Amino acid sequence: MHLSENEGIEGKTFVVTGGLGHVGSGLCLELVRRGADQVRAFDLRTNSPWSDDLKHHGVHCIQGDIVKQKDVEKALRCADCVFHVASYGMSGKEMLQFGRADEVNINGTCHVIEACIEFGIQRLVYVSTYNVVFGGKEIVNGNERLPYFPIDEHVDSYGRSKSVAEQLVLKSNGRPLKENNGKCLYTCAVRPAAIYGPGEERHLPRIVSLVRLGLVPFKIGAPSVKTDWIYVDNLVLALVLASMGLLDDIPGKTGHPIAAGQPYFVSDGSPVNTFEFIGLLLRALEYDLPKSWLSVPRALFLGKIFSVFYSILYPWLNRWWLPQPLILPAEVYKVGVTHYFSFLKAKEELGYVPMVTPREGMTATISYWQEKKRKGIDGPTIYAWLFSLIGMPALFSVAWLPDIVPVPFLRTIGLFIFRSMWMIRVAFFIALLAHVSEAICAWYLAKRADPANARGWFWQTLALGMFSLRFLLRRARK
Numbered sequence: 416m417h418l419s420e421n422e423g424i425e426g427k428t429f430v431v432t433g434g435l436g437h438v439g440s441g442l443c444l445e446l447v448r449r450g451a452d453q454v455r456a457f458d459l460r461t462n463s464p465w466s467d468d469l470k471h472h473g474v475h476c477i478q479g480d481i482v483k484q485k486d487v488e489k490a491l492r493c494a495d496c497v498f499h500v501a502s503y504g505m506s507g508k509e510m511l512q513f514g515r516a517d518e519v520n521i522n523g524t525c526h527v528i529e530a531c532i533e534f535g536i537q538r539l540v541y542v543s544t545y546n547v548v549f550g551g552k553e554i555v556n557g558n559e560r561l562p563y564f565p566i567d568e569h570v571d572s573y574g575r576s577k578s579v580a581e582q583l584v585l586k587s588n589g590r591p592l593k594e595n596n597g598k599c600l601y602t603c604a605v606r607p608a609a610i611y612g613p614g615e616e617r618h619l620p621r622i623v624s625l626v627r628l629g630l631v632p633f634k635i636g637a638p639s640v641k642t643d644w645i646y647v648d649n650l651v652l653a654l655v656l657a658s659m660g661l662l663d664d665i666p667g668k669t670g671h672p673i674a675a676g677q678p679y680f681v682s683d684g685s686p687v688n689t690f691e692f693i694g695l696l697l698r699a700l701e702y703d704l705p706k707s708w709l710s711v712p713r714a715l716f717l718g719k720i721f722s723v724f725y726s727i728l729y730p731w732l733n734r735w736w737l738p739q740p741l742i743l744p745a746e747v748y749k750v751g752v753t754h755y756f757s758f759l760k761a762k763e764e765l766g767y768v769p770m771v772t773p774r775e776g777m778t779a780t781i782s783y784w785q786e787k788k789r790k791g792i793d794g795p796t797i798y799a800w801l802f803s804l805i806g807m808p809a810l811f812s813v814a815w816l817p818d819i820v821p822v823p824f825l826r827t828i829g830l831f832i833f834r835s836m837w838m839i840r841v842a843f844f845i846a847l848l849a850h851v852s853e854a855i856c857a858w859y860l861a862k863r864a865d866p867a868n869a870r871g872w873f874w875q876t877l878a879l880g881m882f883s884l885r886f887l888l889r890r891a892r893k
Contacts, residue, residue: 423496423538423662424655425450430494432457432481432527433501434474437616438542440465441651442498443474449655457481457490458501464614481523484530491530496538496658499527499584504573505544505617506746507739508732511725513572520576521583528587531600535592538661540654541584543604543678545643545756546574551748557756559678571745581606581678588676601661603674607650608643608682608756609689609749612776613783615647621739622693623784626702629796630741633709634690636751642689643682643755646776649769653681656765679761685773686755692777699781700788711751718744792871793890799882807846814840850880857884864891 429446433439434456440463446454455475460466469476479486481501491497501523503509504516524541531539548557550564563582569575581604588602609618625631660674694704709717721740731737761767771779794800813829814836816822826839833839854877861869864887876883 421449423659426452427495428453428455428493429496429498430455430457430491431498431500432490432523434458435460435463435466435469435476436500437465437612437614438610438647438650439498439500440469441612441647442500442654443469444472445651445655447472447474455490455494457487481526482518484526487523487526487530488533491527491536492534494534494536496540496661497527497531497536498540498542498654498658499524500542502542502573502577504571504576507621507743508725508737510571510573510743510745511722511729512732516572516576520573520580524580524583528583528600528602532587532590533593535594535596535598537592537598537601537663538658539584539587539600539602540657540661541581541602541604542654543581543606544574544577545606545608545680545754546571546745547578547581547606547678549748549754550574551752553752554754554756557680557754559680559760569745570748571743574745585676585678598663601663601672601675603657603661603676604678605650605653605657605761606678606680606756607653608645608680610647610650611644611780612647613779615780619693619696619780619784623697623700623702625739625741626697626704627794627796629798631705633705633707633714635709635714635742635747636711637708638688638691640688640751640753641686641755642749642753643686644692644773645682646769646771646773646779648771649683649776650681652770653679653761653765653767656761656767660765673764677760677764679758679765679767680756681758681761681767682756683769683771683773683776684758686753687773689750695777696781696784700784711747714742714747714751715744718742718747790867792865792868792875793886794875795879795882795886799879803879803882807850810839810843810846814843846880850877853877853880853884857887860887860891 424446429451431439431443434443435458439456443454443456453475455477456469457477457479459480461478466476477490479490481487501519503519504512548561548564550569563578566575566578584602584604587600590600592598592600611619657674657679661672663672690704697704722743725732725740728737758767809825812822813826829839833842854873857876858869858873861872865872872887
């Protein structure tokens, strides 16, 4: 297509479902920049890291649940184009909440389609996923001619529900609008690779957190495995171009939009091993990935154990106190099996070419995470936490509590190490004094080196002692 930069955008009204998220917010701001008359961000949340910036730029934030037809109708009324970005179940505990994934990804999509028909909206761009064709079998330089992965063979609810939803969207292409004015709904699907960039919410925060806590004991697959990534600005560009590809008044294409009914793979165009890719970020944050590799079959077995365990805890999956699983079967396939795709179709039909290189994208992402780390409180691995939070109460129990289970066993160990009860009690008081003095030291040091987090450093050092203080000392030296 040879269109102006703002074709089909200036003076139009747009709705972005999931508009307060990482991709949705970037898309909203880009539409505003290109001259849209009104942009509405429809989201279940009322606040996000981007909500203030969206409101500052004139984006209308509409709170509602996409599984409720009335909420969808309220958001879409009188719109010219809809970007359906909202989804559920992409990673972690969400992947095991099958009911919610189906509600959001399938029922929610049906509500969006029906609202488009009801209100005469001609353009619907659906944000899909590689998972509609990938389910664990190697794909090298795939394209849009690949068939959908069999619905009943998906190992996660996200891939299955997104596949169903995409097929519903594409089959709705050409449906007459309710007004019966000769016009119809045009739809297309954009299938992005794994998304990264400053503020990304799904993949990188979980990976960084697990690595920082020392909970990534191995890499999965082999060094030769390659997958695609896409920088958020490149995805936003692809979505904008897709909306232009649904215009039905382009000279030479009148009544036959080039993107109507079509899916498109989009990425940065640089397949890379996942652990090599994220290793750049982790090394910049002074975290290290392990050297050892775990084969896909063994990692898959481990993933199934986590899947069964967390499925038993299904009623509590939304609770804050339940940590994310280390790995799940679908995630094993994503990082351990080669699958990357050509964006040639998007380039030829939509004019998509990545405007941000992987080097530039990772540089921006690293800068964001370094600043985030600088503003927060760093700390040791989970093993140091367990040693301190279990060790101190255990030492107190051995020194002072009566013989109730498991105190006699712990006291036996204590006597073997310290030789007498008197020495055990001395050791406890010395440890307690050390923790308190280190916490006071951390308070005064943080007042100079990191005043915004002084209280946090105090409490963390009170609990962990030198395990915490050494991180503060390192920050003070910088």
